[in-house]
Amino acid sequence: MRTRATTAAATLLATTTLLLTACGSSSDDAPSDKSPIAGADTGSSTPATPSATATADNIDRPSLKLPADVKNVFEGGTSGDPVKDAVLADNERMINSIDEAITVDANEHPALKFYNKDNALIAAATYIKTYYDSGTTWTGMTRYYDRKVTLAGEKAATMTYCADETKSYSKDRKTQKVKNTPGDADDYVSYNTRMRKSAQGVWETVSVVSRRGAEECQR
Template sequence: MNRRTLPALTALATATALLLTACGGESSEADEKIPGAGESSAEASASPSEKVPTAADKLDRPEMNFPDDFKITFDWEKPSDPDGAAALGDAENYVKAIHYGIIKQDPESAAYKFYIEPMSQAHTYAKDQIQQYVDGGWSLMGELRNSNAKVKKGQAAQTQVVTFCRDESKAFGKDIKTGKKVDGGGENPNDSHYAVTLVMRESKSIDGYWKAVSIDGVKGAAECV
C-alpha cells in the first residue's frame, strides 16, 4: 500500500493498484499534455466575464456533501471562455463525484453517472475506482488538492481538454471498520503528484452541460512536482 495514495488515481490494494494510465481507454486526446508557458490554452487563472445563463443552469444536479475528515479543493478560477469555464466546472464535478462514490461506498453512484458519457473510459474508470475501495474496505480522509488548471479545445467536435495538477500528499485511505488511516510504503514524495488530463464533451441536447469521456494521468510529472 502507498502511504500517500489518494482516491481515484491509485487504489490502496497492494497487488492491484490502479493508475489512471492503466484504464486503457483510447481517445483522440489521449496524448494531450498539460500546456506549458507559451502554448495556446485558456488558463483557469483568467478573469471570467459575466456569465450568460445556459440550459445547464436549470439542471437538477446531484448534491455531494463530504464528511469533516475529508476535503477536496480546486485552487483555480474559471477561464473567461464560456465553454472552457463550463467544461472545467463539470470536470471538477466528475472528480468530486468519484470521491463521493467512495465515501458512500457505492460503485453505482448516481453522482458520477451524471457527469460521464455512458460506457466511456471515464465511466469505467470511475466505477472501477469506487469498486476497489469498496472491496478493500477503505474510505478517504485528509485533503486532496487540485491546482494549475488549463482548458483548451479538443481535436474532436464539441470537446474541451482539461488539464490540472493533483497533490495527494495530504490525503489517505481510511479503514472503514476502524476509522484509522491506512498507511504503508511509498517513500518517493514525487509519487504523490500527478498531471491529470480529462476530455470533456458537451451534451448534444443541453447547452453548457459537459460530460467526461476519458481520464488519464502521469505520476510524478515535472510540471506538477
C-alpha cells in the same frame, strides 16, 4: 496518496455494472497505504459544490456531498471565458462525484453517472471498487491546480491538471484508523481528460489519462 494497481480491461467491463448499481468505482489504479479514502461513516457530510466557478444554469443536477473530513481544493476556478469556466466547473463536479462514491456508502451514486461517460465511467467504476474491496476509504485534502482547458469546437474540450495528494490519507473503512503515511513523489499526479458537451448542456468526462510522480506537478 491514492496509488492504484492497474486493472485488466476485462475486469473494468465486469466491474462497471456492479458499481453503477451499488457503491460505484473510480480510476484504473488500486489504493495504497496512503490512499485518501473516507470511512463508511458519513454522518457529517458537506455539499461538494464547484468553487464559485459555475454560473447558474437550468440543468437538473444530482446533489453532491462529501464527508466533513474529505476536502477537494480547486485552484484557478475561473478563466474569464464562460465556456471554459463551465468546463472547469463540471470537471470539479466529476472529481467530487468519484470521491463521493468512494467515501459515502449509498445504494446509488447518481452524480457518478451524470458526469462520467464511456471509458471514463468504466475507469471510475473500477477505481472506486478497489477501495471497497480493500476495505479502505480516504480522508484529508487533495489540491487540484494548473488546470487548463482547450476547446475543440462547441461541444468538445480537453483539460489538463495536476493533483497534490500529500495531505490525503488512507483510512480503514471499519475501524476508521488513518494511515498518516509521509508524502512522496507519487503523491503528485498529472491528468489529461477529454470532455464533451451533452444535449443537456453538461460537460461530461469521457476519458481520463493519469500519471503518478509527474515532475511538472511537484510544487
